[in-house]
Amino acid sequence: MNEKIIWSNFLNLIKNEVTSLSFETWFKDTELHEIKENRAVIVVPMPIHKKHLSDKYMDLIKETLKSIDGVDYEISFLLKDELMQEEKKDLAPPMEPVHFSSNLKSNYTFDTFIVGNSNKFAHAAALSVAENPGRMYNPLFIYGNSGLGKTHLMHAIGNHIVKTSNKKVLYVTSEQFISDFLGINKKDEFGNNFNYVEYFKNKYRTVDVLIIDDIQFLGGATQTQQEFFHTFNTLYSDNKQIIISSDRSPDDLKLLEDRLRTRFCWGLTVDIFPPDFELRIAILKKKIVGGAVEKNIPEDVIEYIASNMGSDVRQLEGSITRLLAYSTIMGGSEITLDLAIEALKDYVNKGISEKDNLHKIQKVVAEFFQVTVEDLKSKKRSSNLTFPRQVAMYLCRTLTGESFPKIGTEFGGKDHSTVMHSCDKIEREIKSNKELANIVEKIKSNIT
Numbered sequence: 001m002n003e004k005i006i007w008s009n010f011l012n013l014i015k016n017e018v019t020s021l022s023f024e025t026w027f028k029d030t031e032l033h034e035i036k037e038n039r040a041v042i043v044v045p046m047p048i049h050k051k052h053l054s055d056k057y058m059d060l061i062k063e064t065l066k067s068i069d070g071v072d073y074e075i076s077f078l079l080k081d082e083l084m085q086e087e088k089k090d091l092a093p094p095m096e097p098v099h100f101s102s103n104l105k106s107n108y109t110f111d112t113f114i115v116g117n118s119n120k121f122a123h124a125a126a127l128s129v130a131e132n133p134g135r136m137y138n139p140l141f142i143y144g145n146s147g148l149g150k151t152h153l154m155h156a157i158g159n160h161i162v163k164t165s166n167k168k169v170l171y172v173t174s175e176q177f178i179s180d181f182l183g184i185n186k187k188d189e190f191g192n193n194f195n196y197v198e199y200f201k202n203k204y205r206t207v208d209v210l211i212i213d214d215i216q217f218l219g220g221a222t223q224t225q226q227e228f229f230h231t232f233n234t235l236y237s238d239n240k241q242i243i244i245s246s247d248r249s250p251d252d253l254k255l256l257e258d259r260l261r262t263r264f265c266w267g268l269t270v271d272i273f274p275p276d277f278e279l280r281i282a283i284l285k286k287k288i289v290g291g292a293v294e295k296n297i298p299e300d301v302i303e304y305i306a307s308n309m310g311s312d313v314r315q316l317e318g319s320i321t322r323l324l325a326y327s328t329i330m331g332g333s334e335i336t337l338d339l340a341i342e343a344l345k346d347y348v349n350k351g352i353s354e355k356d357n358l359h360k361i362q363k364v365v366a367e368f369f370q371v372t373v374e375d376l377k378s379k380k381r382s383s384n385l386t387f388p389r390q391v392a393m394y395l396c397r398t399l400t401g402e403s404f405p406k407i408g409t410e411f412g413g414k415d416h417s418t419v420m421h422s423c424d425k426i427e428r429e430i431k432s433n434k435e436l437a438n439i440v441e442k443i444k445s446n447i448t
Contacts, residue, residue, distance in 0.1 A: 006068055007032035013064050018057075026053060033078060040065060040073040043083055050077040102162060103171040108155030114286050116279030119149055122270040126153045129241060130160035133167060133209050137268035139232075139242035143249050144272035145401040147312030150245040153272075154211045157243060167208035174217040180204075181224045205234045209241040215264075216246045219255025229260055236263075252404065252420055274311030274401035281306045287317045297323075301340045309344070311401050319344055358396050358410045364446045365392040368439075377412035390422035395443060397423045 007030075014027050026049060033041040042061075044050055053061065058075060065073050110130070115123050122142055129140045140157075142150050158169045172180075180200055204210065210231070218225050235242055246253060249271065250264040275283060284302050297320075309319050326343035327333050359373075366373045369388035376389050389411065396407045397419070404416035404423075411419070430437045 003032040003035060006035070006065070009068050010064055013067065014060070017060060017064070026057065033083060035073070038071060038073055040075055042075065042077050043080055044077050045080060047079065050079070053077060102158060102169045104158045104162065104169065105155050106159065108152045109159050110156045112286075113149065113152055113156055114279065114283050116275055116282065118273035118275050118279060122149075122153060122272045125268055125270045126157050127160075129243065130157040131164075133157075133161050133165075133241035134239045138236065138239075139244055139264060139267040141244045141246070141250060141264045141267065141269040142272065143246045143269070145247060145274065145311075147314045148272045148274060148401070149313055150272060151213055154213060154243055154245055158209060158211055161209055161241075168206070169209040169211070170203070170207045171211040171213070173213045174215050177204075177212060177228065178218070178221055178224050181227050204231050207235070207240065209243070210235055211243040213245050214247070215244050215256075216248060216253055218260075219253065225257050225260060229257070229263075232260070232263055236266075242267075248404070248420070252416065271403065273403070275313065277306055280309075280311070280316060283313055283316055284320060287320050297335050298337070300337050301335060304337055304340055305344070310399075358400060358402065358407065361395050361399065361447055362392055362410070365395065365443055368443050368446065377410075379412065390426050391440065391443065393419050393422040394426035395440070395447070399444070399447065 010032070011027060015023055018027070029045045030049070030053075031043040033043045035041075042053075044053065054075075054077065061075055062073060065071070065075075110123075110127060113123060122144075125137060125140060126142070128136050129138075142153060144150055155171065158171055161167050162169050180203065183200070212228075218228060232242060244264060250261045250269060253261055253264075281302060284305055288297055288302075301323075305316065305319050305323075309316050323335065323340055323343050327335050327339065330339070333339055362373045362376055365388055366376055369384075369391075371385060371388055375385050376392055378385070393407055393411060393414075396402060396410070397404070404419040408414040408416050408419045426436075426440070430440060
């Protein structure tokens with residue numbers, strides 16, 4: 001006997017047991033959804049039906065059903081809306097199990113990180129966090145210019161924790177976080193996003209260590225910032241380690257919400273400075289040894305590269321690769337200083353030597369605009385001085401990698417926010433003003 005026949009017989013019997021008003025009100029619009037073993041599921045139109053039928057008519061329902069087929073059923077009630085949701089869940093394809101990946105680069109370790117005066121504090125802080133995740137310096141905020149080793153240190157922390165514990169570590173860029181968050185808005189074929197929301201929370205809120213790179217790119221993404229705020233709070237309250245990097249300090253991240261910038265300062269904030277000459281030498285020698293370079297690279301060539309290739313570690317390492325490739329293409333020529341100068345001439349123009357410091361940049365800019373260095377450092381705000389001053393600050397930042405506060409000090413004690421505004425302004429205008437771009441390139445040429 002199927003459910004429809006059973007329920008038709010049931011309703012006919014119930015009519016004789018209750019008043020017509022009670023039948024019309026409580027029984028007429030019910031259905032028997034299924035009978036499984038000794039359990040009967042009855043679908044009712046509204047929540048009040050659940051309560052009233054259960055409280056007042058349960059015994060009568062059981063007796064009537066038993067009189068039909070002799071089974072003593074356990075009764076449960078289900079709303080039509082609840083039934084529809086259950087059916088959608090049954091029809092929806094299950095999400096494929098996601099293989100968790102920490103996204104860590106195995107070659108970025110503490111052993112392969114070269115320590116010098118400019119980064120030893122950041123290195124020590126990173127090692128402390130790696131040895132005591134969630135208990136020391138939480139969050140750890142590392143900032144500095146691109147190419148100085150922030151990402152290397154973050155991966156080194158993650159690799160150390162994975163190697164020495166069973167903790168779950170996740171490294172992502174802020175772009176990946178934004179992309180994953182935007183996925184929450186995607187609906188499946190049934191109009192739901194429950195599975196993806198659950199996936200997102202499991203990915204970011206169940207880890208023991210969250211490492212997020214280039215947090216400055218969350219600026220302007222208001223809803224993503226809100227989600228990161230909640231993710232941060234969840235992890236922090238559970239004593240999970242959070243590690244963040246940026247190209248500027250928390251105070252300078254003006255496009256991020258105040259409540260986020262405040263939280264970034266709860267733990268320890270460390271900056272990485274551009275490598276000095278000795279550290280650049282050490283980085284180059286490590287690259288040569290680590291790369292198993294067969295050709296001999298003379299000391300004067302290494303010193304030439306360290307003096308002329310700027311402070312970006314990637315550019316320093318890339319110069320060795322270019323030099324070796326050039327030597328091979330030239331028929332396996334011996335690497336000499338003359339060969340290095342020829343091979344790297346295009347690279348050198350993009351860098352700045354150790355001698356070309358802030359004062360030289362100020363002097364060249366002042367000569368170009370026919371003003372004095374003292375004018376650039378003064379508090380005068382006339383247009384013929386404001387623009388050259390902004391260009392000089394921009395070049396000091398991009399060519400030396402000095403911090404905003406340091407540059408501000410060299411310009412008569414200007415506030416770091418003034419320097420940052422000047423750098424951002426010139427950088428924006430260069431993209432749309434070809435004349436300005438040519439001026440800046442001309443000054444760079446004069447400097448280098």
